[in-house]
Amino acid sequence: MSKRYEIRFSGAGGQGLILAGVIMAEAASIYEGLQAVQSQSYGPEARGGSSKSEVIISDGPIDYPKATIVDALLALTQEAADKYSVDLKEGGVLLIDSELVTRQPAGNFKVVSFPITSTAKNEVGREIVTNIVALGAMVALTGMITRENAEKAVLARVPEAFLELNKKAFNIGYEKAIAALG
Amino acid sequence: MGKKVAFLQGNEAAAHGALYAGCNFFAGYPITPSTEVAEVLSAELPKIGGKFIQMEDEIGAMAALLGGALAGSKALTSTSGPGLSLKQELIGYGCIAEIPCVIYNVMRGGPSTGMPTGPSQSDVMCAKWGTHGDHPAICLVPASVQETYEETIRAFNLSEKYRTPVMVMPDEIVAHMRERIVFPEPGEIEIIPRKAPTVPPEQYKPYDTSFGDVPPLAAFGSEYRFHVTGLNKMQDGFPTTKASVVQEEEERQVRKVEGNVDDIVKFEEYLLDDAEIVVVAFGSTSRSARYAVNEARKEGIKAGMFRIITYWPFPEKQLLALAKRGVKAFITPEMNLGMTHGLVKGCTEGKAPVLGIFRVDGEPINPGQILDKMKEVK
Structure with a gap:
C-alpha cells in the first residue's frame, strides 16, 4: 500500500490556515505530481474559534481524507498546540509560533519554533501573510515538496499586486525554519 | 496529458458538473456548507447567457427553481439541512407536476440549525420522506470530488429522463474537501435532453401517457399552453378527483423510478x-x-x-x-x-x-x- 504523509495546520479562525493547507495540497497535487487531499474543520465564527486544515499526501490513492497520526503539525495558538500535539507521530515535527505558544508541548517529536506572526508583521511588513510565512516553514520542515514547486503554488493563488509580498513571506518562512532547525 | 485538471472542492466540482450537464438556471439562498456552488455559478452562468438568482429564502428559491425548469431551463439549487426542510412542500409540487430539476444538498449536523460547519449524513431520510404523500425519490451520494462532478451530471440526466426532481447529497467532508479532478472532454459524458413534444400545440397534453410513463414536457410560456397544478391531475393538466385517474397517475409517478431501479441504482x-x-x-x-x-x-x-x-x-x-x-x-x-x-x-x-x-x-x-x-x- 502507498505511504501516507499527514500535515495539520491549526490555530484560530482568521489566521489563514485553510488557505495554507490548500496551497500545500495544490503544490503536491498539481506541481509535484503526488496525490493530495485537503480538508478542514472550523467553527461557525468568521474569526476566532478553532480552525484546522489537514493535508494528506501520498504516492497512491488516498481513501480516508482526515489525519490519523500526524507527521507534521503547525500550531499558531496555545490551545491548538495543547490539543493536537498528542496526535503527533513519534519522530514527527511540531512548528509553533514562539510568541503565541509559550508553554511548549513535550513529547517524542521535534519542536521548531520562531516568532511567525511577528516575522510576518515586522520582517515581511504585513501580519496578513502570517500563513504564508508558516507555509514556507512547513515546506522546509516536511520536505515533501520542492521549494520551487511550493513557491509556484503560492504565486498561483495570490492577486498580482501581492505577488512580491507573498514571495517574500514564503522565502523568509522557509529560511527561518531551516535556521531554527540548526 | 491533454485533459484539463484542477484542484477543487466538492462544491466547486458540483457547479462545474452542472455546467457540463447544460445547467443554465440557478436559484438559491446561501447557506453553509453549500454556498460555494452558488459562488461559482454566480460568476459562470452570466458568461454563458444563463441566469443566476438569489431569492429571499429557500422556499422562494425552490419556487423559482420549478418555474425556471418548467420554462425549459436545466435548473439547479443548492442548500443544506435547514434549507432542505423549507423546500419540502415545493419538492412535492415538483414531483406531482413532474418538473425535472436538481437539488444539491450538503449534509451538516441537524435537526434545525444544528452544527452548520460539522459533517453529517442525516438528511438521507429527508430526501425520500421529507415531503408528504407517495412520490418518486432519487438521491445520489458521492464520495469524492471527481464523483461529485460526475454524479451532478448524472442527476441532471436522471431528472430529464424521468421528469422528476433529483437530489445530490454529499456530506460536508466531501463538499469541502479538495482533490484533483480531471475534467471530461465535451461529448465524453452523454447528456440526456428533455423529451420535447412531437405533436402541434393544439394537441399537446402535459401528461399524455400515450408517449409512455414519462410524457414529453413543453416549455411553459412557449406556444404550447398548458395547465400546471399541485392537485391530482388529468392528462391535460387540469385537476381531477376521479378515483381511477388519481390512482393510475399516482402509481405512474412512482413507477417512473421504482420501475427503473436497475437504470438508476x-x-x-x-x-x-x-x-x-x-x-x-x-x-x-x-x-x-x-x-x-x-x-x-x-x-x-x-x-x-x-x-x-x-x-x-x-x-x-x-x-x-x-x-x-x-x-x-x-x-x-x-x-x-x-x-x-x-x-x-x-x-x-x-x-x-x-x-x-x-x-x-x-x-x-x-x-x-x-x-x-x-x-x-x-
Whole structure:
C-alpha cells in the first residue's frame, strides 16, 4: 500500500490556515505530481474559534481524507498546540509560533519554533501573510515538496499586486525554519 | 496529458458538473456548507447567457427553481439541512407536476440549525420522506470530488429522463474537501435532453401517457399552453378527483423510478468476492471504510465494502443477494443514528446481523472505529 504523509495546520479562525493547507495540497497535487487531499474543520465564527486544515499526501490513492497520526503539525495558538500535539507521530515535527505558544508541548517529536506572526508583521511588513510565512516553514520542515514547486503554488493563488509580498513571506518562512532547525 | 485538471472542492466540482450537464438556471439562498456552488455559478452562468438568482429564502428559491425548469431551463439549487426542510412542500409540487430539476444538498449536523460547519449524513431520510404523500425519490451520494462532478451530471440526466426532481447529497467532508479532478472532454459524458413534444400545440397534453410513463414536457410560456397544478391531475393538466385517474397517475409517478431501479441504482463492490464481513457505507464514511477494509485484510480478516452511490432507490436487491450468499455480518458506519442501519436490516431479511456505528458529534467516523467493530464479529 502507498505511504501516507499527514500535515495539520491549526490555530484560530482568521489566521489563514485553510488557505495554507490548500496551497500545500495544490503544490503536491498539481506541481509535484503526488496525490493530495485537503480538508478542514472550523467553527461557525468568521474569526476566532478553532480552525484546522489537514493535508494528506501520498504516492497512491488516498481513501480516508482526515489525519490519523500526524507527521507534521503547525500550531499558531496555545490551545491548538495543547490539543493536537498528542496526535503527533513519534519522530514527527511540531512548528509553533514562539510568541503565541509559550508553554511548549513535550513529547517524542521535534519542536521548531520562531516568532511567525511577528516575522510576518515586522520582517515581511504585513501580519496578513502570517500563513504564508508558516507555509514556507512547513515546506522546509516536511520536505515533501520542492521549494520551487511550493513557491509556484503560492504565486498561483495570490492577486498580482501581492505577488512580491507573498514571495517574500514564503522565502523568509522557509529560511527561518531551516535556521531554527540548526 | 491533454485533459484539463484542477484542484477543487466538492462544491466547486458540483457547479462545474452542472455546467457540463447544460445547467443554465440557478436559484438559491446561501447557506453553509453549500454556498460555494452558488459562488461559482454566480460568476459562470452570466458568461454563458444563463441566469443566476438569489431569492429571499429557500422556499422562494425552490419556487423559482420549478418555474425556471418548467420554462425549459436545466435548473439547479443548492442548500443544506435547514434549507432542505423549507423546500419540502415545493419538492412535492415538483414531483406531482413532474418538473425535472436538481437539488444539491450538503449534509451538516441537524435537526434545525444544528452544527452548520460539522459533517453529517442525516438528511438521507429527508430526501425520500421529507415531503408528504407517495412520490418518486432519487438521491445520489458521492464520495469524492471527481464523483461529485460526475454524479451532478448524472442527476441532471436522471431528472430529464424521468421528469422528476433529483437530489445530490454529499456530506460536508466531501463538499469541502479538495482533490484533483480531471475534467471530461465535451461529448465524453452523454447528456440526456428533455423529451420535447412531437405533436402541434393544439394537441399537446402535459401528461399524455400515450408517449409512455414519462410524457414529453413543453416549455411553459412557449406556444404550447398548458395547465400546471399541485392537485391530482388529468392528462391535460387540469385537476381531477376521479378515483381511477388519481390512482393510475399516482402509481405512474412512482413507477417512473421504482420501475427503473436497475437504470438508476449505482454502487461499488470493493473486495466482496470472498468477504465475510461487509461494510455498507457511503459518502466520506466509505473512505474510512475502505481504509479499514484494507487494514483488516492485512490482519487476515475477510472484509469488503458495498459502497452506496444511489441512496434512493435503495440498493435492496444487491444487499439481499449478498445476505443470501452468506456473510457473517454487515456493518453500517454512518454519521446519523442508524438511518442506513434500519434499511439494511429491512432488506436483508434477518439473514445476517447488522452492526451499526453511529456518530452525530460533528466528527467523522474514523477507520479505527470500523476496524474495532469488525473484530467484534465472531
